[in-house]
Amino acid sequence: MFNYFANPTRFLRLTSKLQPIAMVVTLITMGAGLYYSLFQSPPDYQQSETVRMMYVHVPAAWMAMFCYVALAASSAVVLIWRHMVADIVAKSTAPIGACFTFLALATGSLWGKPMWGTWWVWDARLTSVLILFFLYLGYMVLYNAFDEPTRGARAAAILAIVGVINVPIIKFSVDWWNTLHQPASVVKMDGPAIHSSMLTPLLLMAVGYTAFYFWVLFIRSRAELSAYKVRALRIRQAEG
Amino acid sequence: MAEFLSMGGYGSFICSAFGLSALVLIGILIQSQRFLKTSEAELNSLQPEDTSDGVKA
Amino acid sequence: MNVFWKVFTSLIQREIRLAIRHGADSMMVVMFFVLVVVLFPLGVGPEPGILTRISAGVIWVAALLSAMLSMDRLFQTDFEDGSLDLLILTPQPLELLVLAKTIAHWLTTGLPLIIISPLLALLLNMETSGYGVLLAALALGTPTLSLIGTIGAALILGARRSGFLLSLLILPLFIPTLIFGVSAVDAALIDLPSKPQLLVLGGLLLASFALCPWASAAALRQAAE
Numbered sequence: 001m002f003n004y005f006a007n008p009t010r011f012l013r014l015t016s017k018l019q020p021i022a023m024v025v026t027l028i029t030m031g032a033g034l035y036y037s038l039f040q041s042p043p044d045y046q047q048s049e050t051v052r053m054m055y056v057h058v059p060a061a062w063m064a065m066f067c068y069v070a071l072a073a074s075s076a077v078v079l080i081w082r083h084m085v086a087d088i089v090a091k092s093t094a095p096i097g098a099c100f101t102f103l104a105l106a107t108g109s110l111w112g113k114p115m116w117g118t119w120w121v122w123d124a125r126l127t128s129v130l131i132l133f134f135l136y137l138g139y140m141v142l143y144n145a146f147d148e149p150t151r152g153a154r155a156a157a158i159l160a161i162v163g164v165i166n167v168p169i170i171k172f173s174v175d176w177w178n179t180l181h182q183p184a185s186v187v188k189m190d191g192p193a194i195h196s197s198m199l200t201p202l203l204l205m206a207v208g209y210t211a212f213y214f215w216v217l218f219i220r221s222r223a224e225l226s227a228y229k230v231r232a233l234r235i236r237q238a239e240g
Numbered sequence: 241m242a243e244f245l246s247m248g249g250y251g252s253f254i255c256s257a258f259g260l261s262a263l264v265l266i267g268i269l270i271q272s273q274r275f276l277k278t279s280e281a282e283l284n285s286l287q288p289e290d291t292s293d294g295v296k297a
Numbered sequence: 298m299n300v301f302w303k304v305f306t307s308l309i310q311r312e313i314r315l316a317i318r319h320g321a322d323s324m325m326v327v328m329f330f331v332l333v334v335v336l337f338p339l340g341v342g343p344e345p346g347i348l349t350r351i352s353a354g355v356i357w358v359a360a361l362l363s364a365m366l367s368m369d370r371l372f373q374t375d376f377e378d379g380s381l382d383l384l385i386l387t388p389q390p391l392e393l394l395v396l397a398k399t400i401a402h403w404l405t406t407g408l409p410l411i412i413i414s415p416l417l418a419l420l421l422n423m424e425t426s427g428y429g430v431l432l433a434a435l436a437l438g439t440p441t442l443s444l445i446g447t448i449g450a451a452l453i454l455g456a457r458r459s460g461f462l463l464s465l466l467i468l469p470l471f472i473p474t475l476i477f478g479v480s481a482v483d484a485a486l487i488d489l490p491s492k493p494q495l496l497v498l499g500g501l502l503l504a505s506f507a508l509c510p511w512a513s514a515a516a517l518r519q520a521a522e
Contacts, residue, residue: 223272
């Protein structure tokens with residue numbers, strides 16, 4: 001299957017077909033998620049109404065890590081098989097992941113101000129997510145820093161793989177260190193620790209964010225593919 | 241309505257969190273759409289006769 | 298094996314000899330280190346209490362910046378004059394040659410920083426209980442910085458605006474070392490055991506010792522293609 005979709009033309013056909021599906025899923029789940037998170041879920045007994053910010057904060061943080069894993073995985077494919085489709089997926093994922101990371105940091109900060117009384121604390125979770133943000137920025141700048149695009153792609157891929165060490169640090173930072181940030185309460189061995197009235201909007205938003213990632217990923221990969229073809233044509237023209 | 245907007249005094253924080261998220265997500269969506277449009281237009285201007293290889297989706 | 302050690306040690310010797318002959322790099326790093334640290338008392342005011350409080354952090358941040366400053370030349374000259382291609386073509390594994398270069402880099406830039414640091418601690422009014430831990434933390438931390446830095450130095454070969462790029466790539470990766478390095482000294486200054494932090498620093502060193510040469514060698518190979 002991997003080889004089948006590694007063909008750029010097939011990949012283009014597939015993304016063009018899947019793009020409207022991702023759009024519909026995004027709009028439905030996010031619409032429902034917004035309705036549930038703003039109107040249909042109760043305020044938390046400890047955090048009162050601010051718990052609603054969780055419904056945009058937590059999915060953004062999940063997606064920040066998900067995108068990084070996707071980025072690192074496709075970077076590994078770029079380095080091992082030198083495949084163009086993987087390169088396009090990696091290059092298209094980076095800006096989306098950077099946006100999710102920025103949102104996770106910004107909404108977390110907006111939640112922290114009323115709850116912790118400060119916009120920012122230098123604990124392990126926040127610091128490691130900030131490093132993640134810099135990794136995304138570094139990836140994008142390094143990718144575009146070379147005159148020869150394949151050099152940039154490979155150098156950035158190596159950076160992405162080196163940075164993957166940060167992902168488990170983010171995941172376990174709340175367990176390894178005593179921090180203000182609360183530990184995971186949805187993904188646990190003995191089932192989620194939050195009530196279903198809050199789990200519904202959270203999961204809806206999470207599905208919505210994931211579908212949104214794929215939606216934008218499909219748009220961006222089609223654009224990158226066209227840009228790639230333009231470059232190839234230009235080179236062919238220049239060589240006569 | 242006013243009571244809903246104030247959200248127990250945290251309305252401004254909650255509104256900015258949701259508003260900022262919407263702004264950034266819609267922003268990258270629009271930027272990606274534009275990128276797609278310009279790069280496909282450029283490709284078509286380079287090879288106007290060839291539309292059979294699935295470039296025009 | 299014998300041949301390999303010969304190559305390994307002669308590469309280290311070559312680097313050190315080059316560094317001594319140019320002389321500039323080590324001196325530049327040390328002078329930059331001193332200058333940054335000296336700026337702080339002038340910036341935050343000469344009040345001894347404040348200086349004592351921030352001494353560990355200032356020394357670590359300055360060490361980080363000076364380590365980075367020396368980094369962008371690490372492979373650059375080899376890349377430009379073609380010796381990098383020769384290194385890649387040698388039958389010895391490139392990972393270990395990278396390690397030799399890293400060791401030489403640490404000996405010429407990291408070691409002088411450690412030697413000069415007690416003097417700076419003195420200028421910053423650090424209490425005597427912190428000196429030993431500061432030296433131990435720097436001794437464990439600066440090799441980690443050199444190891445991580447080689448990845449960045451290898452990645453930026455041939456890039457535009459490489460100086461800025463290098464700082465964007467490796468400063469975030471330096472953060473864990475900075476955090477544990479500073480907290481080791483801070484713990485010693487308030488008479489808490491600093492062994493846990495030093496152990497973490499040692500762990501970071503071993504992990505980067507095992508992983509960084511691979512990444513740098515991969516980056517060098519694709520740069521030389």
